[in-house]
Amino acid sequence: MMLSAALVLSGTVACSDDHFDVVVTESASASIWENMEAQSDLSNFVEILENTQVMRTDNDQNATISYAQLLSSSQNFTVWAPVDGSYDAQRYLDILKEAKDVKNTDPARFRELNREVEVQFVRNHIARSNYEATAAPQTVRLMNDKRCEYTVGDSFNGVKLSGNVIPASNGMLHKLSAVSPFAFNIFDYLAENPDWSAINEYIHSQDTLIFDETSSIEGTIIDGEMVYVDSVFNERTPLMSYLGSVSSEDSMYVGVLPTNEAWNKAYEKYKTYYQYGESYDHEFNSETGRFINTGSAAYKVNADSLQEVRTKNAMLSDLFFTATQFSTIDLADSASIVSTILNADSLQSTGWDYIYNPNAPGRNPYFGAADNKPLKASNGYIFTVDDLAIDASKSWQNEINEEGESLSYIYISGGMGLSMSLTEATRNDSITGVVHEESYGRYERSGVGQMYVEFSLSGVMSAKYDIYAVMLPSEINRDYIGALGEGVKEQIVFNAELYMDDDSRTSPTAEVEGLQASSDSVTHVLLFKDFKFEKCYNGLEVSSFPRLRLILPRGTYDTCRALNIDRIYLVPKGND
DSSP, rough: OOHHHHHHTOOTTSSTOOOOOOOOOOOSOHHHHHHHHHHHHHHHHHHHHHTOOOOOSSTTTTTBHHHHHTSSSOOOEEEEEOOOOOOOOOOHHHHHHHHHHHTTTTHHHHHHHHHHIIIIIGGGEEEEEEOOSOOEEEEEEBTTTOOOEEEEEEEEEEEEEEOOOOEEEEEEEEEEESOOOOOHHHHHHHHGGGGGGGHHHHTTTTEEEEEEEEEEEEEEEEETEEEEEEEEEEEEOGGGGGTTTTTTTTTTEEEEOHHHHHHHHHHHHGGGGGGOEEEEEEEETTTTEEEOOOOGEEEOHHHHHHHHHHHHHHHTTTTEGGGOOOOOOOOHHHHHHHHHHHSSSEOOOOOOOOOOOOOTSSSOGGOOOTTOOOOOHHHHTEEESSOOEEEEEEGOOOHHHEETTTTTEEEEEEEEEEEEETTTTBBBSSBBSOOOOGGGEEEEESSSSEEEEEEETTOOOEEEEEEEEEEEEEGBBBTTTTTTOOOOOOOOEEEOOOOOOGGTSSSSEEEEEEEEOOOOEEEEEEEEEEEOOOSSSSOOOOOOOOOEEEEETTTOTTTOOOOEEEEEEEEEEEEE
């Protein structure tokens, strides 16, 4: 009868080609836990499981049962238990004793210690399914989400089995000749390696627990409020969005992790891009050319706090790269993954930034010197570096573009604006050069007085930029050929001024006069070279920005009646 029960549990048919002998010396009607207690050579494993609580998340504050109770339940499991003397059981028992000692005085520390033993040891030996149906090698998904290879009757996770399978009423019990090695993924290593504690602490600095009402067990209603017998909370780590799925065993990543010293050094370097002011005028009125909320209504900023958050988030954005961005990579070929990423022309990070390789097709110096070898993780590789060498001007200090034909956030004084499109019929091919999307803004002066057009420069950082205007002659559009008179050549001469938000009623921050554009071609006019914005406008919760004013001076009516503007663009120059 016991043998029949064992065959039913394992799903094995006696005449199958995959048949293997199951020698039963314990009761198949007993639970895994009862059978485990009966094994004299599993006493250490039993003691560890008795003292380890079952936690749903890292910060589960409602854990009440032990793994002894879980393995006594009706749920189905497969357990691979290392025999006594084959591993350092005292290490885990000591951790659990420390956890017990601080449970009442420091519950957070208790959860941290319990979770370490639970994830790295206990759950590394238990699966929630029965894997005895076939003798062929198969991939097992463990309770800690790790994957490993299991061959019935032979080995588990590279460790030889010891003795025969022991069937139970709720699954199967195996003995192992040694401990099942825990495979650290990239996220595991982040928490484990003290050299990266600065990054890890920041990643978890915004962790929160979210109450899961659907998974919680209702109790009674007291004072109109439901009191739950078992409240379930799920951990939310918002900053993980910058890292992709580096905690997943189903992904493949390559990471660049600076040491604590390198992380802090990089922060001091890159925080210059996020130097915020104390306040910002905001909500621009394009009819008046002024911000609506100024003075006491201006947006107040905790500059230091915002600087830290934005800088560190930018740094996090450039640490990890998924191998799936290269369609030609065989994800099972580790050497190919590392080689391709090391030598690629450019990489897109999990934070959607780009890291370029100045040595392509050679090794990218972003990954350290040639002798810097990666650490193998279960879901990829980690390069430790002593210098986080991000080229911010090619990464998160992005080029800024303002289209000339987009009339929103544009203020016009002394004239009117028209959104123009060039067609095959209207495009004058004698005017050379490319017009972006074949559209532009035409700003015509009223009378002979000064006219100016003011553009918003959204998202600039406290860094250097080259600022350009792409100017077109009126005759690029056939409708304006000869507008100044037969044989009269347009002379495009204009001025430029920069205004910050708090200076909207005072003098410009910077100005230049006598700029010229060609009457025969599209012209990229450099307005300001290496201009440094002293305040950062990137990442604000309100709409605030500096403005660029292009001016058609008074008294040029006979030679230039309009400014034709394809676009305004800012080229990042960094802070180096």
